[in-house]
Amino acid sequence: MAMDDKRGYRSGLVDLRAGEVSREIFVNEHIYAEEQERIFARAWLHVGHESQIPKPGDYFVSSMGEESVILCRDRAGKIHVFLNSCRHRGMKVCRYDQGTTAVFTCPYHGWSYGTDGRLVGVPYFREAYHSRLDKEKWGLVEVAQMHNYKGSIWATWDPAAPGFTEYLGDFTRYLDLQLDGWDGREGQAEVLGGIQKWLVPCNWKFPAENFSGDTYHNISHRSVDLAGIGPSGAGRRDMGERDVSRKLHVCIPDRGHQTIHYVLPAGKSPPPAYLNAPIVAEYVRHCEEERRRLRGEEARLVGAPGEIFPNTALLSRQPRTMAVWHPRSPHQTECWRWFFVDRDAPTEVKHFLRDYYIRYSGPAGMTEQDDMENWNYAHAASRGTIARRYPYNYDQGSGTAVTNYEYQGLRVPGEVIDLTETQSSEQPMRNFYRRWAEFMEADDWSRLATWRGGERKAAE
Amino acid sequence: MSAINVRDLAPGTSIVLADGAEAEIVTNPGDGMWLFARYLSSPRDPTLVGQEEMIFAPDVVALGR
Structure with missing residues (x-):
């Protein structure tokens, strides 16, 4: 996996058969320059x-x-x-x-x-x-x-790119969880306050893969869990709905989008949440009731961290936020974080959620600080001449994803790993880097739009 | 003659331009460089009278009547 720093991307740097990804793709300036043309000038x-x-x-x-x-x-x-x-x-x-x-x-x-x-x-x-x-x-x-999807604005420089909803594929339901009202009505989200912006000395792919569904690093947030910043006074978030749900990794293989995802058992309501704020607890309880009435079985879907390829992160519940990882150099990323609320939520609810959200996420958020520390030091320790000779390991759970997953009558499209059984997997990261390699190798959308029948060979 | 700070000019203000034309400000975008104004007179090109154009700050040489 070693390579001359003067060279840019080449096939083999992402080797999913071996479960290895070269450090060069994070630290090499030529590869970074190629990413601007091949990924950021073409993707939504x-x-x-x-x-x-x-x-x-x-x-x-x-x-x-x-x-x-x-x-x-x-x-x-x-x-x-x-x-x-x-x-x-x-x-x-x-x-x-x-x-x-x-x-x-x-x-x-x-x-x-x-x-x-x-x-x-x-x-x-x-x-x-x-x-x-x-x-x-x-x-x-x-x-x-340009596409306005339920109020969120997306754009691409590439006239040949597929339309935005085709680009999303089966991932639309996860973006819907972000942008629809908690009561199930379409497109009820509004931005809460200003956008938080800050610089982190790491490559943009560190946060992108982290939000793709890295549950393995939960130990990093142990101190936040112990501090108990959650809205019910314990942990970093309410765990009731997660504890009773099926926990999944869901990957959309042709698109490079992936997420953690929870599915409530049939007929089960989420346990009470936001116990430190009765008005919020009542608002959420009412919304969940409405969502079940409006959406039926689909209301069993509960969102969690996910990533839309290449650099947009989702989190639709606690906290409800989106982030974009703007590349600024191979060694620097500008993070932008939007916080969302239902636009007609009571003012007291918005105030409580704002306080909780910024306690959790953003440059001053306790959980995001843990993440930034990891990305910062992992990147710095991967830049050296010796360090970059050794690939990262992405082998966890390789070959165990299934398609057509179904839980108590609810089908989940995409490649799925049942984390309730396996605890952790790196399928989302493999999905992300497989797509990354496809973008780096394919010259046009006839090869990138693999769901239209094109061939798939990058990275595997 | 000292330069006029066009940022201070309100809509409705009359301005005299370097070529002798006179115009009335319709909108001031507040960028210190441009004004949207309607021509009241234009000795150089009478067809401009009544038309709205963007006026560049250095062309504003005086306040009108």
Whole structure:
């Protein structure tokens, strides 16, 4: 697995038959540069949420890979995602995190763009350009495709990429758990407060694989469990619904998405939760009742940490949050974390959840601090000339996943490992790196859209 | 003549432009560089009168009537 640092990606760095992944894919600068082209310029990426830009002229500056982008709502109310770079000399046309504007004006030479991306102001247009500059041609660069999925905004630079719901495949139900109301109504989520942003000195794939479903590292959070930050005064979260449920790893093999997942027994309601806050406990109890009424058997699905390939993490229950792992260099990741609540939840419920969420997640969250420490030191200890000769081990539970899994009449699509039986597996990480290798090797979507009948050979 | 800080100008304010035209501010995006204004007069190009255009800050040389 050793390789010359001057070389980039090559087949074999992800070897799933052997259950090995080379450290080079985390620390090699050439591979990192290739990822920007082959993954972040082609995959669907999470940009933001429509509740962040409710009115015409509202904008939120986000990232797609290394690129700064503007998520905005134009004067007609239409949502756009633009590259945040002036077409004249490349200066950022928006240097604020968020706000409301009529135009995006480049501070360098003054080119100005409407919120629909059109170039509307060019200094000395008549005198210096003799009115001949084609303004229609020189508007802000817009993403090739954008999709509003239940309020969450996703985009890709690749016009050939499949549509977003096709890209998600059978993973839609897990994103639904994030974005639908806890009472089962569609698309009820809104962003709670601001976005937490911070830098971690590690490769972006460390948090991505962690949120793919690494239950093996639970021991890292032992101190948080002992501190008892959970909303019922014990542990780090309420465990009642998990303790009575079937615990699964679910992987969507053609897509590279994966998650931990709980399935309640048939006819079983989740045990009481949020016991330190009676108003929240009652709200959740009411929501669960409504969800069973609206969704029937589907209400037995309980969300947990998951990852949409390549860099968006989900967690739909405690805490209810999404994160994006923005690559900044092979050795640095900018983490962005959104917190969600049902938009018509009582104010007291929102306040309680906000306090609990930030106690758990984000740069000051106790559990996320544990994770960051692991990613930081694992990355640093993998950069050396000697260290990078030795691959990581991803062999746990290899070859034991099943398809067409069913639990008490509820079928779960994808490759499934029953963690209630096996305690732990690394199937989600293998699924993630298999897809990563496919993106690094395939030149076009005819080979990436393997569910359309294309061949699969990367990494295995 | 000292430069006019266009950020301070409210909609409805009349401005005189370098080519002698006069215009009334419709919207001020507040970026310090541009104003949306409607032409009240334009000796150089009378067809501009009544039209709304973006006016670049250095072109604003005085306040109007």
